[in-house]
Amino acid sequence: MNIFQDANRKQIAGRRRTDWMLHILFVIATSIGVLALCALIIDILIDGISRLQPDLFTNFPSRKAEGSGMKSALVGTIYMLLIMAPISFIFGVGAAIYLEEYAKKGRVTRMIQLNISTLAGVPSIVYGILGLTLFVRLLSLDRSLIAGALTMTLLVLPIIIVSAQEAIRAVPKSRRDASFALGATKWQTVSRSVMPSALPGVLTGVILAMSRAIGETAPLVMIGALTYVAFLPDGLKDSFTVIPIQVYNWLSKPQLEFKELAASGIIVLLALLLLMNFSAILLRNKYQKNV
Amino acid sequence: MPRQGLQTVNKAQTLSKEAYDFKNKRVSIMNKVMPILLFLCASVSVLTTIGIVVTLISETYQFFQKIPIFDFLFGTKWSPLIPPKSFGVLPLLSGTLMITFIACLVAIPLGLASAIYLSEYAPKRVRKIVKPILEVLAGVPTIVYGYFALSLITPLIQSIFNSAGVFNALSAGIVVGIMIIPMVCSLSEDAMSSVPRTLRDGAYALGATRFEVALKIVVPAAFSGIVASAVLAFSRAIGETMIVTVAAGSTPNMTANPLDSIQTMTAYIVQVSLGDTPHGTIEYGSIFAVGMTLFVITFLLNILAQYIARKFREEY
């Protein structure tokens, strides 16, 4: 007896054909994203590689494309990072510790948590508007390095808080118990037992947030990071520029030479991002081995 | 042995009273101060929100003292810098929505298809390569995408449509779409991978093929997560700034033609802040009114996405 004899092989062949065609379609759709990234990188390399010379790093921008550089922008970006990193680390990690270790489950905590996830979805330019009003005008910091760094700190805080919370949550409860059982106080437990275990994860999150920050353009345009800065900032209240703004500036000029400069600026920016992401991945791998 | 135990007990009893003074002053100060300091850190986020809302409301209120709110919301001409000045936000809104629709038309189908591929079809090896690539795509700064639009997509569009200008909504919209593909993909994939394996098994055991399992079981079961990801994509596209500033132009224009130059709300804010507009002028106030509009729309969309994701969470 053949139980398969009433099988409708034609119908099944049709469904298999549909499956096969959809499979191809899904592969194509997925490769579009991948190909877009390749196209973007190749396009930028072709346009910008010729300008990637010492001049780019040692010269200030100038009205002529020839010999124009991004020294002030590169230094500005690094200064921004140096100011932003410790501030956002302290406040971001502090908030995460509070929410994970201290906060009582209740309406206030829920509201703070909801607020953080909502803030993460606010367009970056709105932070620019806040920075412009709060730091530039009300605190009269003017269009300065510190105003820019503080604005960006507010922008990345939600990202840092969320990732730090995840890292803290990943520390097994047994470690806290062990510490408490030895007579440690809450703060001793948090600072000496929980945080050392969570630190690599926290740092990974901070680095990723920093890499988001150095690519941001819109908020800094808002608070008036200048597009033409032919000097290095000397103090916190000096005006400044950063790489993405320099790139934007070059990009908005009609001459082809400036477009090449923009591409080379992008190469530097992407290289910096790659470096940061790579160190984050290294940290993450180390972290996964330890926990 | 028992005798020794007894002795120990006796010894403990004779210890001075200090041994039972459990208070340790140095430690208890930290224990009292730290929670307060940490709470202050956490409250920065709330203060940020309050700051945003207060800033936007107070400046927008002043703006509406000069420009009637009705003219702002329903006016069809936006000409803030060149007289006769006019502050009707609809051209900016329509420009923003055009970019957003084009972006969603690109990002939602491609992102969802990628998610289905990665979650239902792709072998582990392929997933291990593709997912990091999409992560990189998500981390590329928007100014770089702006460059990409101007330097590659716009010429491509111009070679197909002769009428397309150097700045056009289509190019910017497509690139914004490419930028948000990873977001749609990863959120949808998360939703699909939380559909239990047993549901898939049940369908396969009835003789379903892969696409039938994917489209008739997994996608419907993960539908709320997928819709939430689409809403977030929409919100993200509305708030995107640099790509549209660089590639879509600065012509507030109520047009339905995606090959035209337009201006979005975000691009307008950048345009004004690039010029040296003094505080107190109507132009200065206008960026707050536009910013407020932008903030309210994206805020409502984000709340909607959270609501959808939570309310319609399937119980498997």
Added chain:
Amino acid sequence: MEALININKLNLFYGAFHALKDVSLTIPEKAITAFIGPSGCGKSTLLRTLNRMNDMIPGTRIEGGIAIGGTEIYSNEVDVETLRKKVGMVFQQPNPFPKSIYDNVAYGPRLHGITSKRELDEIVETSLKSAVLWEEVKDHLKRSAFGLSGGQQQRLCIARALAVNPNILLMDEATSALDPISTLKIEELAQELKDKYTIVMVTHNMHQAARVSNQTVFFLNGEVIEYSDTEKLFSNPTDQRTEDYISGRFG
């Protein structure tokens, strides 16, 4: 009783792990055959080869053959979709789709090309009746399947499997997630169904095998240790290991 399934020197590997070793069995038609044995003995793996659900696990390799009704199921001649239509399966956890009761049962027939509303109505009714669920749900077929109790959900899953008109029904520990009363109902149902269907069940519960099945196969470490009439296997096992297992000395 006529043999319906012939398993011939079947070997199955998950990567390097040898999960089934030289399994040879014949399973009779229109009877209940139970697979018993401790966890990890290969009983579920063998069950899943009968409808080729193991195909989806990467790194699975199969040697030897399984013929159902004379057709080699791992040959290119057989569509896996048709095979699964003919060999239905019920799982350990009730796994109704997040759809209505009606759509759950109609899902399979629709897949296989039935679109007429009248025909679907009829299939849904007969399948639910066969699964002894009709009386409980006939007035709210449009309600979500998640509203049913665990036992009802499992009977719905049986109805869903019956709706595509299979010859064989595989039950993979189908009662292990249920309470005793629901378990009893499913067991009674299995007794009724064996007049029309060939049932192969994996069970963790020896008493269930003894109560319900006609034939019992005892597995250990991927091998068939003993295979005989249920009554004989439980009252008079030939192998010492079988005796140890059924008397509860391990497993």
